[in-house]
Amino acid sequence: MGTKLGQKLFWAVGAVVTLVAFNNCGEGFVMSSISGGSTYFSTAGGETCEEAIVKVYASTFHPFLTQTCSGCHVAGGPGLGVFGATDVRTSYTAFSSVGAAKISSQAVNASHKPPYTGPVNQARITEINSYWSAAQEKYAQCLVDTGASAPSSGVKSASITVPANLATNTNFQTMTWDLATASPSVPLTATIEIRRAVVGGVTQGYEFRNPSLRLKNASSGSYQAQVISIYVNSNLASEVTTYQNVNAVISTTTATNLSAGTANALLVMTPNATDVIALQFATLKSTSATNPTPTPTPTATASPTATPATVTFTQLVASGGVFANSCVSCHAPGKASGGLDLTNYAAAKLAAANIKSRMNNANNPMPTSGILAEAQRNIVNTWVDKGAPQ
Ligand code: HEC
Ligand code: HEC
Structure with a gap:
């Protein structure tokens, strides 16, 4: 295949491929260069498979998306998915959940958001995908070689729509997920309280508090839960770090507050009645085998915020x-x-x-x-x- 041959030559030379920078019909964006150091997948510097693929992303899709789609596909923007974010990780996470194929097809779709999208992007998307698909093959091989089957994402709930009356009041309301329908499934029920965050009379986004877990049935055993992430419209809300220290054992059908004593978590964005929220637990595994008499109380390391010496x-x-x-x-x-x-x-x-x-x-x-x-x-x-x- 032509592209493969081209890439082999490219790898052999190890040079920097610089696309000619040009102004696109006065639309004001300039193509950046693609640099040879990281358009191909390499773990030679001791990178994990994941780090290596993110490096490829950082010099292929990421510059394109930040230049072309960031008017809308950023936190608080109207676009669905924050893959236009300047932070590579944030962008990559959003990109991964939408997928290269869908992103590429919308990028060249004249009826998505012209003049940002359409045939004008075709050459660049083709070029990016030639690097990307080669890197994906190597990434898959890397995972096999290192014995990692797939990057573990713990247990992620289904996405559910925010309560309808959030728009009309600012009370906290409880959202509930049956994790038996999650993949992988666990016999637990998760909840979090959500409300519209209003500061100075202006809606700023969502506020969350009191994430909790309980067993669905008393006989379900016990589970260790660690690190909760919040997804909004399938995108990781990476700025919500409030629940990163969660570490609790759940062994009763009474809800355990996983984050007692922490401040509410604020997610700045423009809320929409169609927003869907999902929770992801980095770890949610049975501890029954190793812990036959589990402690009923959570061993949350998320200690109450220490009072600072001065407060303004x-x-x-x-x-x-x-x-x-x-x-x-x-x-x-x-x-x-x-x-x-x-x-x-x-x-x-x-x-x-x-x-x-x-x-x-x-x-x-x-x-x-x-x-x-x-x-x-x-x-x-x-x-x-x-x-x-x-
Ligand atoms: C002017 C704003 C705007 C721009 C610029 C824009 N988009 Fe979008 N995009 C949206 C909106 C709004 C939606 C959700 C509704 C829809 O699909 O039209 C969306 C949805 C999408 C989706 C579907 C996401 C999903 O999870 O199903 C993809 C993929 C996408 N855009 C890709 C792109 C790409 C790639 C670019 C840049 C080349 C881009 N968009 C530029 C506004 C924009
Ligand atoms: C759900 C609405 C609500 C919230 C939230 C709320 N307040 Fe109030 N607050 C009121 C109402 C209504 C009054 C007047 C009646 C009363 O004094 O109980 C009031 C009165 C007060 C007063 C007395 C004012 C005066 O001069 O008589 C203070 C002080 C006060 N609030 C402080 C706070 C603080 C601090 C917070 C946050 C920690 C807070 N409030 C949160 C509704 C609220």
């Missing part, structure tokens, strides 16, 4: 901050419950003593839904005690 107002209202997560849905301009706008520093500072007292008063708590975890209250207590700095 800016931190409290920033994404993931306590005010942002737990207060501004009611205390923002336009809907300042009790006349208190917690996005306003002067107002918050004036109310500091009252804030501390209400947040720690279980009989009359703020937020109204109930007293927050101690770690979160301590963050605000520290802010108040240190004179409510901006």
Whole structure:
């Protein structure tokens, strides 16, 4: 085959193939060069199979997608799949779940999103795929050679659509997955609470809290769960790292909160009623054989966030901050419950003593839904005690 021969020559020379940079009919994008160092698959530098294929990706599809599709296919963008992300890993994960074939066909599809997509991309897509398919063959061989059957992705749930009424209120609602229908299947039920994240009256994305697992039947044994990742519309939400430390043993039909005491996880994006969410557990395996009398309590290493020495107002209202997560849905301009706008520093500072007292008063708590975890209250207590700095 012509391409194979070309590639052999190319590998032998080991040179840098530089595509001629050109402006595409005034559409403003310039083709970058493809560099010879990593368009072919090699583990010569001690890379794992996975690292080696990502390197090929980084010099083939990735530059093309970031230049051509990043107007839409990025976090918060309208496109389905964040393969236009500048971060190679994020892009590669999204790319892998859609697949090279579908991406290539949309890239050259004149009715997808012209002028970004269409025949104008054909030459480049053909070139990229010649490297990519050769690399895929070597990648498959690498996996066989190293005894790794396939990259393990643990247990991933099915994708389910976000609750319909998220759009009309900002209460947390519970999403539930039957992991017996997951692949590979485990006899567990997973849940997570989700709500629309509203900061300063503006929807910023989704907030998650209290991921949990329980056995479907009391006789199901016990399971170890580690590291939860969240997928939105089939793409890994890699910025949500809140549940990376999860490590728990599940052995009852009572839900175990896998992340007690951690702050809510915030995912910045534009929510859509058709968004689908899936959970992935890096490890979810039976421990029954080795652990006949499992501890009923989780051994979560995700310890409550240590209280920092100083806390500023800016931190409290920033994404993931306590005010942002737990207060501004009611205390923002336009809907300042009790006349208190917690996005306003002067107002918050004036109310500091009252804030501390209400947040720690279980009989009359703020937020109204109930007293927050101690770690979160301590963050605000520290802010108040240190004179409510901006
Ligand atoms: C102007 C915005 C925009 C641009 C630019 C754009 N897309 Fe899209 N893309 C979308 C939207 C919106 C969707 C979802 C609805 C649809 O399929 O049309 C989508 C969907 C897709 C899908 C289907 C994903 C899935 O999981 O089924 C693929 C594949 C895709 N785009 C590839 C590309 C590629 C490759 C490029 C760049 C060459 C590109 N798109 C450029 C907006 C865009
Ligand atoms: C679900 C809505 C809601 C949330 C969330 C909420 N509040 Fe409130 N808050 C109210 C309402 C309603 C009032 C007025 C009635 C009252 O005082 O109980 C109020 C009153 C207050 C007051 C008293 C204001 C005054 O001067 O009388 C403080 C202080 C306060 N909230 C702080 C907070 C803090 C801090 C948080 C987050 C940790 C928070 N609130 C979260 C609804 C909310």
